[in-house]
Amino acid sequence: MSWHVAEDELRAYARGDLAPPLLWSADTHLAGCARCRAVLAEAWDPGALRTSWERLDAELDAPRPGLFERLLTRLGVADHTARLLAATPVLRRSWLAAVSLLLVMSVLTAHGVHSDRLFLALAPLLPLAGVALSYGPALDPTYEIAVVSPVHGFRLLMIRTIAVLAAVLGLSGLATLALPGYGLGALGWLLPALALTATGLALTPRCGPVLAPSLVGGAWVALLLTAHAYQGGAGAPVPFTAVGQAVAAGVAALAAGLLFAVRDRFDQSPGGSV
Amino acid sequence: MTVTVSACGLTLRYGAARALDDVSVRLGRGVTGLLGPNGAGKTTLLRVLATAVPADTGAFTVLGHDPGTARGRQEVRRALGYLPQTPGFHPDFTPFEFVDYVAILKELTDRAARHREVRRVLEQVGLGEVRGKRIKKLSGGMRQRVALAAALVGDPGFLVLDEPTVGLDPEQRLRFRELIADAGEDRTVLLSTHQTEDVAMLCHRVLVMAAGRIRFDGTPAELAARADGRVWSSTARDPGAKAGWRTGTGAFRNVGDPPEGADLLEPTLEDGYLLTLDDDLAEVTA
Numbered sequence: 001m002s003w004h005v006a007e008d009e010l011r012a013y014a015r016g017d018l019a020p021p022l023l024w025s026a027d028t029h030l031a032g033c034a035r036c037r038a039v040l041a042e043a044w045d046p047g048a049l050r051t052s053w054e055r056l057d058a059e060l061d062a063p064r065p066g067l068f069e070r071l072l073t074r075l076g077v078a079d080h081t082a083r084l085l086a087a088t089p090v091l092r093r094s095w096l097a098a099v100s101l102l103l104v105m106s107v108l109t110a111h112g113v114h115s116d117r118l119f120l121a122l123a124p125l126l127p128l129a130g131v132a133l134s135y136g137p138a139l140d141p142t143y144e145i146a147v148v149s150p151v152h153g154f155r156l157l158m159i160r161t162i163a164v165l166a167a168v169l170g171l172s173g174l175a176t177l178a179l180p181g182y183g184l185g186a187l188g189w190l191l192p193a194l195a196l197t198a199t200g201l202a203l204t205p206r207c208g209p210v211l212a213p214s215l216v217g218g219a220w221v222a223l224l225l226t227a228h229a230y231q232g233g234a235g236a237p238v239p240f241t242a243v244g245q246a247v248a249a250g251v252a253a254l255a256a257g258l259l260f261a262v263r264d265r266f267d268q269s270p271g272g273s274v
Numbered sequence: 275m276t277v278t279v280s281a282c283g284l285t286l287r288y289g290a291a292r293a294l295d296d297v298s299v300r301l302g303r304g305v306t307g308l309l310g311p312n313g314a315g316k317t318t319l320l321r322v323l324a325t326a327v328p329a330d331t332g333a334f335t336v337l338g339h340d341p342g343t344a345r346g347r348q349e350v351r352r353a354l355g356y357l358p359q360t361p362g363f364h365p366d367f368t369p370f371e372f373v374d375y376v377a378i379l380k381e382l383t384d385r386a387a388r389h390r391e392v393r394r395v396l397e398q399v400g401l402g403e404v405r406g407k408r409i410k411k412l413s414g415g416m417r418q419r420v421a422l423a424a425a426l427v428g429d430p431g432f433l434v435l436d437e438p439t440v441g442l443d444p445e446q447r448l449r450f451r452e453l454i455a456d457a458g459e460d461r462t463v464l465l466s467t468h469q470t471e472d473v474a475m476l477c478h479r480v481l482v483m484a485a486g487r488i489r490f491d492g493t494p495a496e497l498a499a500r501a502d503g504r505v506w507s508s509t510a511r512d513p514g515a516k517a518g519w520r521t522g523t524g525a526f527r528n529v530g531d532p533p534e535g536a537d538l539l540e541p542t543l544e545d546g547y548l549l550t551l552d553d554d555l556a557e558v559t560a
Contacts, residue, residue: 016386020385023385078383079385080378080383080385080388083371083374083375083378084375084378084379086375087364087367087375140362141362141363141364141365142362142363142364142375142376143362144326144356144358144361144362145356145358145361145362145376145379145424146379147326148324148325148326148351148354148356149351149376149379149380150348150351150352150379150380150381151378151379151380151381152348156379264344267344267347268325268326268327268328
């Protein structure tokens with residue numbers, strides 16, 4: 001062993017106060033280090049020691065969290081929040097791979113046709129779809145169990161939304177770096193992305209988790225087609241001009257306020273009279 | 275009976291259809307069975323009592339908490355264990371990870387205490403040995419037990435089980451009966467099922483639902499007694515019987531209004547259930 005658990009950490013470990021990820025490191029280390037076990041055995045009373053051994057036994061018996069959960073915990077996310085995030089359907093590798101593929105294709109297209117329009121049109125739709133797919137009776141296999149849990153539905157929704165936004169906006173941001181020739185204009189997707197996502201969520205209690213994002217996504221495509229028809233391909237499409245960006249910011253703020261106002265509607269399944 | 279769950283006048287409509295029509299029930303500790311044909315409103319009643327959907331009208335309390343308020347709803351959910359009709363899983367999770375996830379949703383945030391509780395319920399349902407295996411690799415019976423473990427985690431006082439034995443083979447059903455009987459020792463358990471044997475074997479009380487209403491509320495013996503003098507044996511199917519079938523002995527078992535001098539048989543809970551539904555249908559069409 002090239003290192004040993006520090007004495008104050010062993011003391012915290014014996015008291016049961018050591019938190020992950022240090023706790024996991026100590027557990028793993030103690031399982032293979034006779035010296036640290038001896039230090040632990042000499043320093044503290046048998047009762048506390050027995051409790052620690054029982055916990056160590058239980059920890060070694062528990063399955064190891066997956067890579068994604070371990071990464072989140074290393075970043076300072078509480079282990080229980082990391083487990084909630086790991087259950088977000090669209091944070092699976094297959095979905096993230098599909099998003100990456102779409103972005104790569106749109107970037108390649110931008111280079112091929114010397115226009116970033118397809119990329120700008122597509123990027124705002126990805127977080128909208130991602131958030132829609134991560135919460136709802138039709139798409140989350142454990143929705144029925146989650147909705148009757150004491151954790152407020154809105155809190156769970158926000159945890160997952162933030163996770164999806166971080167993942168998708170991060171990937172889209174990386175894709176933007178592959179379009180240096182378009183300058184800051186290539187970041188024009190960001191505010192529409194936030195506006196579409198917030199609007200989709202705000203409309204969900206009224207329209208449902210499938211119809212709401214579909215309507216919002218459809219409205220976005222219709223807006224772009226209308227702008228193209230009027231502008232005839234001259235200049236940046238309206239949503240990506242300064243005025244368009246200001247409108248997107250306003251819509252995002254308004255929808256966020258509306259979403260907060262209807263937050264209790266996420267606490268039960270849509271049901272009852274229709 | 276100490277009342278733990280009390281509902282009064284629950285009504286819920288889906289469009290023009292009344293899924294629940296002025297339902298009032300009072301439950302105490304032990305296992306209460308809920309029988310009824312498909313579309314009777316059983317799952318809707320369970321979902322309302324589990325706070326998954328709100329009723330249009332009516333009110334109920336669970337262990338003294340009123341889910342009509344946000345705080346009361348949270349308290350009900352803290353006391354609730356729910357096994358839905360088609361429990362969904364994250365297929366890449368192991369039973370341990372899945373039950374751990376549900377335990378977190380039930381606000382068990384202390385990692386060590388939560389893991390102890392997860393281990394306890396997995397041992398209780400007999401899944402200790404496979405807790406590290408992917409759920410997608412488990413049999414249907416084992417998956418049902420994972421769902422039951424998730425319902426039991428946190429030691430809830432009110433357990434709502436929606437057809438937990440559907441699709442299980444006889445051995446698995448017996449195992450499930452043991453688990454549900456154990457769970458009902460010190461809890462209120464509401465068990466929706468199509469299996470009249472499950473009710474006969476497990477429940478101290480039974481409710482029968484049809485067309486969104488409670489049509490019977492009593493003990494299994496009282497339900498069976500509804501068929502007293504209305505089950506008889508014959509050598510051919512009696513055309514006047516409401517239901518009749520050839521048994522293993524070759525004789526026909528008939529249920530309905532027997533002819534004079536019929537060879538009467540001891541009724542079962544299933545006979546009482548069939549006649550309750552049939553009488554109910556006659557009442558509706560009359």
